[in-house]
Amino acid sequence: MLLKARTLNLISRSHPQRALNVNHLSHYFALFTTTIAGNTKQSDSPDPDSSESPDIPSWVTNQNPESQPSEDDDFVIPSLASWVGNHPKVKPFASATEKPQTQLDIFTQILKKPYSSPEEVVDTLNRSSLSVPSVSVNRLWKRFHDCWISAYGFFIWAKEQTGYKHDPQSYSFMVDILGKGRKFDLMFDLLEEMNQLKGYINLYTIVKVMRRLARAGRFSEAIEVFRRVEEYGVEKDIMALNGLLDALVKGDSVEHAHEAFLEFKECMTLNSSSFNTLIHGFCKARKLDDARKILKEMKEYGCQPCVVSYTCFIEAYCREKDFEKVDSVLDEMKKKGCTPNAVTYTIIMHARGKSGTIRKALEVYEMMKNDGRLPDSSFCSSLIFILSKGGRLKDADEIFEDMEKQGIKPTVLTYNTMISLACEHSLEEKALKLLQRMEEDSCKPNVFTYKPLLRMCCRKKRMKVLNVLLSHMLNNDVSIDLSTYCVLVHGLCSCGKLEQAVAYFEEMVLKGMIPLDSLRKKLVETLEKENMTEAVEKIQRLMSNVTAK
DNA sequence: GTAGGGTTAG
Numbered sequence: 001m002l003l004k005a006r007t008l009n010l011i012s013r014s015h016p017q018r019a020l021n022v023n024h025l026s027h028y029f030a031l032f033t034t035t036i037a038g039n040t041k042q043s044d045s046p047d048p049d050s051s052e053s054p055d056i057p058s059w060v061t062n063q064n065p066e067s068q069p070s071e072d073d074d075f076v077i078p079s080l081a082s083w084v085g086n087h088p089k090v091k092p093f094a095s096a097t098e099k100p101q102t103q104l105d106i107f108t109q110i111l112k113k114p115y116s117s118p119e120e121v122v123d124t125l126n127r128s129s130l131s132v133p134s135v136s137v138n139r140l141w142k143r144f145h146d147c148w149i150s151a152y153g154f155f156i157w158a159k160e161q162t163g164y165k166h167d168p169q170s171y172s173f174m175v176d177i178l179g180k181g182r183k184f185d186l187m188f189d190l191l192e193e194m195n196q197l198k199g200y201i202n203l204y205t206i207v208k209v210m211r212r213l214a215r216a217g218r219f220s221e222a223i224e225v226f227r228r229v230e231e232y233g234v235e236k237d238i239m240a241l242n243g244l245l246d247a248l249v250k251g252d253s254v255e256h257a258h259e260a261f262l263e264f265k266e267c268m269t270l271n272s273s274s275f276n277t278l279i280h281g282f283c284k285a286r287k288l289d290d291a292r293k294i295l296k297e298m299k300e301y302g303c304q305p306c307v308v309s310y311t312c313f314i315e316a317y318c319r320e321k322d323f324e325k326v327d328s329v330l331d332e333m334k335k336k337g338c339t340p341n342a343v344t345y346t347i348i349m350h351a352r353g354k355s356g357t358i359r360k361a362l363e364v365y366e367m368m369k370n371d372g373r374l375p376d377s378s379f380c381s382s383l384i385f386i387l388s389k390g391g392r393l394k395d396a397d398e399i400f401e402d403m404e405k406q407g408i409k410p411t412v413l414t415y416n417t418m419i420s421l422a423c424e425h426s427l428e429e430k431a432l433k434l435l436q437r438m439e440e441d442s443c444k445p446n447v448f449t450y451k452p453l454l455r456m457c458c459r460k461k462r463m464k465v466l467n468v469l470l471s472h473m474l475n476n477d478v479s480i481d482l483s484t485y486c487v488l489v490h491g492l493c494s495c496g497k498l499e500q501a502v503a504y505f506e507e508m509v510l511k512g513m514i515p516l517d518s519l520r521k522k523l524v525e526t527l528e529k530e531n532m533t534e535a536v537e538k539i540q541r542l543m544s545n546v547t548a549k
Numbered sequence: 550g551t552a553g554g555g556t557t558a559g
Contacts, residue, residue: 207550246550276551283552311552346553354555378553385555413554420555448556486558518559 103133107140108474111150114510121153122160132158141173142477147511148181168200175205179212181512184221187212191232201232207243214251222247223260238268245277254281258290270301276308283316291316307333311344318351323360326351339371346379353386361386377403381414388421396421410441416448423452431456432465435472445476451487458491463500482513489519493526502527502535509542 110128115121133140137158144151155174158164166174171194178187191209194200206229213222226244229236241264248257257278265274275298282291291313295305310333317325326348333340345368353361365383368375375383380403387396400418403410415438422431431453438445450473457466473480480488485508492501505523508515520543527535 204550211550243550250550271551273551278551280552306551308552315552341552343553348553350553350555376553382553382555389555417555448554451556451558483556483558490558516558522559 104136104139106130107133107136107154108143111140111144111147111154114507115149115153116510118149118153118156121150122157125154125157132161132164137170138173139477141170141177143474143479145173145177145180146479146481146513148177148183149512151177152183152186168194168202168205171197171200172205172208176208176212179209179216182216184213184216184218195232198233201234203234203240203243206232206234206240207247210244210247211250214247214253214256217251217253219248219251219253219256222251223256223263226260226264236267238271238274241268242271242273242277245274245281249277249281249284252285254278254285254287254290257281270303272298272303272306272308275301275303276306276312279309280312283312286316286319288313288316305336305338307338307341307344310338311340311347314340314344315347318347321351321355323352340368340373342368342373342376342379345373346382349379350382350386353382353389358386358390358392375408377408377411377414380408381411381417384414385417385421393421393425410443412438412443412446412449415441415443415445419449420452423456426456426460428456428460428462428465445473445478447478447481447484450478451484454484455487455491458488458495458497461495461497463497482508482515485513486515486519489515489523493523498527498530498532498535502538505539506542509546514546 107130110124111121113124115124140154141151144154151174155166155170159166171190175187175190175194178184178190187209191201191205194205206225210222210225213219213225222244226236226240229240234240241260244260245257248254248260258281261274261278275294278294279291279298282288282294295309298305298309310329314326314329317323317329330340345364349361349364349368352364368379380399384396384399387393387399396418400410400414403414415434419431419434419438422428422434435445435449435453438449450469453469454466457463457469470480485504488504489501489508492498492504501523505515505519520539524536524539527539
C-alpha cells in the first residue's frame, strides 16, 4: 500500500431543494421531480419529451454501466479535511438574483435576428424609436460577442444617438468582437478612431488586438502592431513585449515569438516572464532543445529560473509520458530550493491519471500533501476528473462536496468538470442540478458549461430542455460561438432532428460564422438520405453566399 | 494575459 489508508471521512450532504432563480430551469426540475416521484417505469411517465425518448433515463434507475469498479478501487483517498485541517469555511455563496432588465431584453430580441450587414441593424434600430440602454451595454457586448454584425450595428447606431458616447471600455469590447469575427480592416479602423479620441487606447486594447491577430495566424501583423505601439499612445515597455510574446505563443507560433524576442530584447530590460513565455512556447511545440537554450540564456541574463520555468519542462515531459524525466526535474528543483506548487502537482497528477492507473496519480496527491502545499480548486477539479475517468464517481462526488467545507470554493472549472462528467454518463438530473447549484453559488457559467449539456440533450432527444438551456445561456450573457453551433448541428443531425439542424446551420451562417466543410458535408449527406431536397438547396445557397463574400 | 480545462466542433 503506497498511500496511508485512511477512512474516507467525507460526509455526503443532502441538498435540500431550493427555489430557483431562473424560472425555466425550475419548471424543468418540477417535471423531473414528478418523473421521479411517480412510477417512472410506467410508459406514461410525464417525461418532458416522452414521445421521443421512451427509455427510462439512466438517472432514474441509477445504473451507470460505465462506472464499473476499477483496479484501483482498493485505494482509499485521504479526505481533504485530513490535509487542509481547520481551514476556515467559506461563507455561503450569495444567490444569483438578478432582476430582468427590460431594456436589455428588448435590444436582445432585436439583435438576435440574423442580419446581413451592420447597416441593416442600424436601419432596424433607427425605425424602432428606442434610445440607448443606460446600464446594460456591457451585457450586450457579452451576449453578442460571437456576432460581430449585430454588435457592430448596435455600436454604430448608438454612436449616432444624440447625447450618447461610447466609453473606452465599449470601444475595447468592440475591437475585440471585430477581431474575433476576423474583420481586421474594421478592427483597425476602429483602433484609429480610438486613437483620435485620445486616451481611449491602453495596453489592454493593444494586447487584445495582438492576440486576435495571432489567433488568426497573422503573426507579422501582430508584431507590426507592437512596432507601432507608441503611435497608439502606449509605452513600448516590457509589459507590452511580454503581451506580444504571449499572444504569438498562444497563437501557436513560438518561432515568431522568438523572432520578436530577438528583434526587441536589446531595447528594454527583460524579466522572467519574457523567458518563461518562450520556454513555454518551445515546450508546447515539443522543441525542448530550444527551450533549454532559452533557460540557459535566462541564467546568463541574470534571471533565476523559477517554478514556472521548471513547470513548463515538467508539463512537456508529462506530455511525452516520460515520468523519469519529470522526477529528475523535481529533483533539480529541490536542489535549487525551488519548491513545486499546486500548478506543478496538478500537471503531474493529471498526466499520471490520464496515462494509466489512478494509483500513481494519488501518489502525487500524497507527495503534495507531504510538501505542505495546499490544494486549490484547479487541483481538486483535476482530481475529480481523473477519479471519474477511473470509474470512481462516488469518490469524485465526495471530493466535490468536501471542497466547500475545506474552504476551497468551486470555480467554473470545477462545475464544468462535474457537469461534463455527469453528461458523459447521461446523468441528466445530476447535470441540471449542478447547473442550478452553480447559479445558487453565484458562479458564472461559460460556454464550456453548456456544451456537454447541449450535446447530451441532442443525444437524448430532449428538445424542450435544449431550448431551456439556450435561454439560460442567453440570460447568463453567454453567446453561442462557432463550436457550440457545431455541437448543435452535429447533435441534431445525429438524432434525426434535421429541421432544427438546418435552422441552426442557417442561423450560424447568417451570423457571419463560417463552418468547417466537414459539418456542411455531414448535414447535406444526412439530408440527402432523407430526400430533403429543398433543405439541401437551402444549405448550398447559404454556402455560395458565404464564398461569394 | 508567465505554467495547470479534461476544451475535439469531429
